[in-house]
Every structure is written in C-alpha cells, then in structure tokens.
Amino acid sequence: MSIRTTVVGSWPIPFGQRAKLKQYYAGELTDEEADSTLAAAARIAMDEQIACGLDEIMGGEVFAPDFLHHVPPRLAGLKTIRARDTSKGYDGVGIYEVTGKISAPLGTGHAKAFRRESAMEPGLQKASVPSPLTIGGGFRSKDRPRHLNDMIEIVRDEIADMIAAGAKEIQLDAPAEAVGLVMGSSSVDELLPLVTEPLGAAEKVRRSIHFCLGDISRTTATEDQNLRNLLPLIQKLDGVVHRVHIECSYPGQWQERHILDQLPGSMQIIAGIADVKSSPDSEQSLRDKILQLLEIIPTDRLLVSSSCGCGRVPHDEAIRLMRNLVKASAAIEG
Numbered sequence: 001m002s003i004r005t006t007v008v009g010s011w012p013i014p015f016g017q018r019a020k021l022k023q024y025y026a027g028e029l030t031d032e033e034a035d036s037t038l039a040a041a042a043r044i045a046m047d048e049q050i051a052c053g054l055d056e057i058m059g060g061e062v063f064a065p066d067f068l069h070h071v072p073p074r075l076a077g078l079k080t081i082r083a084r085d086t087s088k089g090y091d092g093v094g095i096y097e098v099t100g101k102i103s104a105p106l107g108t109g110h111a112k113a114f115r116r117e118s119a120m121e122p123g124l125q126k127a128s129v130p131s132p133l134t135i136g137g138g139f140r141s142k143d144r145p146r147h148l149n150d151m152i153e154i155v156r157d158e159i160a161d162m163i164a165a166g167a168k169e170i171q172l173d174a175p176a177e178a179v180g181l182v183m184g185s186s187s188v189d190e191l192l193p194l195v196t197e198p199l200g201a202a203e204k205v206r207r208s209i210h211f212c213l214g215d216i217s218r219t220t221a222t223e224d225q226n227l228r229n230l231l232p233l234i235q236k237l238d239g240v241v242h243r244v245h246i247e248c249s250y251p252g253q254w255q256e257r258h259i260l261d262q263l264p265g266s267m268q269i270i271a272g273i274a275d276v277k278s279s280p281d282s283e284q285s286l287r288d289k290i291l292q293l294l295e296i297i298p299t300d301r302l303l304v305s306s307s308c309g310c311g312r313v314p315h316d317e318a319i320r321l322m323r324n325l326v327k328a329s330a331a332i333e334g
Helices: 015-025 035-052 088-093 111-122 134-138 144-164 176-181 188-204 230-235 258-260 283-296 317-333
Strands: 004-006 077-081 095-103 126-130 171-175 206-211 241-245 268-274 302-306
Touching: 004 317, 035 111, 035 302, 035 317, 088 268, 111 126, 111 144, 126 144, 134 144, 134 176, 134 188, 144 171, 144 188, 171 188, 176 188, 176 206, 176 230, 188 206, 230 258, 241 258, 258 268, 258 283, 268 283, 268 317, 283 302, 283 317, 302 317
Parallel strands: 004 302, 126 171, 171 206, 206 241, 241 268, 268 302
Antiparallel strands: 077 095
C-alpha cells in the first residue's frame, strides 16, 4: 500500500496575483470585487500542488495573508483595539474586544473559498477552518465562556456550509490547543468541547484535526517542543476524528515520535515531517524519516505532509519541499 502525501492548507501567493490580493487583504476590495483574482490565484496554487505529485491537495488559502487573522474583521460583536499588521509577525497580531454576541454574517471566508476552489478542481476534497479557540482565544472579554460558545457556533456553521458545498473531509486547525497543552496552560477537559462540538456538524464526512505550534512569519508561538502533552487530548478524540495531523519536524517533537504508536488505532496519522520553517528538507532526509515512522506506524495508517501550511515559505522552496516529500515517499513504495 502506498504512503500518501498531502499538505496542511496554505500555499504561497502566486506572483502575478499579489498586487491585487494585497488590496483585498487590506479591505480595499470586497469578496465579489476580488473573486476573479482569488479564483486565478487558487487555480495556480492547486495546479502547483498537483504538479508536485501530492496525492491530496488543498485550496491554498490564497484568500487571506495567513490562515487566521483575516477572520476577526469579518465578525460582528467585536471592537478593534489594534488592527492586524502582517509585517510584524506575532507582534502584529490584532487585538479585539468583545462588545456583544459574536456572529459571522459573512462567514469566516473558508466555506466561500472552498466553493470557489472546488468548482474549479474536482480533485479538491478537503476543506479547513481554524478552531474556535484559535480564532477567538485572544479576544478581550468579560465573559470568556460565552464568547467561546459564540465561536463554537460560528465554526460549526462554517463547517456545515463547507459540507453543503461538497467537502468530503473537514480539517480543524488547532494550533491554540496544541500550544496550550505543550506549555501546560490548558487542560484536556477545557479543550475537548472546543474541538468536538464544532466537528459535530461533520458527522457524515471524514474528520481531521491539525496540531502544530503555530506559524506566523515562519516562527512558532512557543519554544517548548513535545508530543507527549498532546496525547491525552488525542486519545479522547477516538471516534471523533478519523485523522490526526501532527507537526513533528522539530527536534523535541521528533525525539518523541515513539508516542505516535499510542494513538488510537482507529485514526490515520498524518506526520508533518516536511519542515516549512527552515530550508527545504532533502529527499534523502525525508525518506529516512518515513522509514523510521514505519517502524512505529503501520503503512495503512500513515500519511506524510508538510509540518504546517506552506503559505509563508518562499515559492520555489515550497515547490522543492513538496517534490522532495513526494519523491521520498515514492522511493519507499518502489
């Protein structure tokens, strides 16, 4: 059985579309005014993934400068304290105050993007959306449980919309949960409903969850690195998700790869071994990692992937990294 290859979500913005997309990201163009540019950029992103030979592609998330921080300006019930500044990395993350019930009259943008992308590319099966905590965990609020419940409702509705658009797999991006567990600042009991309740809208499709330590400007949200702190939450997700994507490209994560054999047998494991935060891994180094993973994980449960989205990676490096991953997998199959 072959070892399938995939990518987390984002892809570098195609050169020819960048000027107009910057206008869109700045709020100078509406969704409708930018539609043709967004479609052209997504088409290129998906074509490049296909050309790399990836078995499972994604839409590229070209509709936003990063996977997350375009969302708050689309929401009602928030007051902007400091607008997002994409040039400043983590220091430029937007700050928002909750002023009432949070709602998404325009959606978060993820379902609208999937509709556009899947209409062009029938091979696109998977759609992704950030978790409620990832989107709203940093909001300033006098009633945190209430505003997180609002975010659960928003993400659940977005997932339902993506499924109505034809998505066969839903990926919940959960870096905030991963960072909280790795740093010891969050408990499993606190995080579990923030994951399971939104995914309740995806009962009839494949459900995946992506854990990483965050990625803004190719840096993580924490220097702490381990997999063991993720294990209790993942074990609680037995029967909830079919696949778990785990970033394991950092030394501290890779040293604990043996923990992956303790994941529920019902789950496929997507190992994020192709590091998007450094120079592209060589085909040989990726092949060696796959062979080491096969000592732990049965072939029919293993997929390999980028460690996180490729959207912040230089364009040529993203293509080289994914080609190397595909060639490494193919060499083992042979």
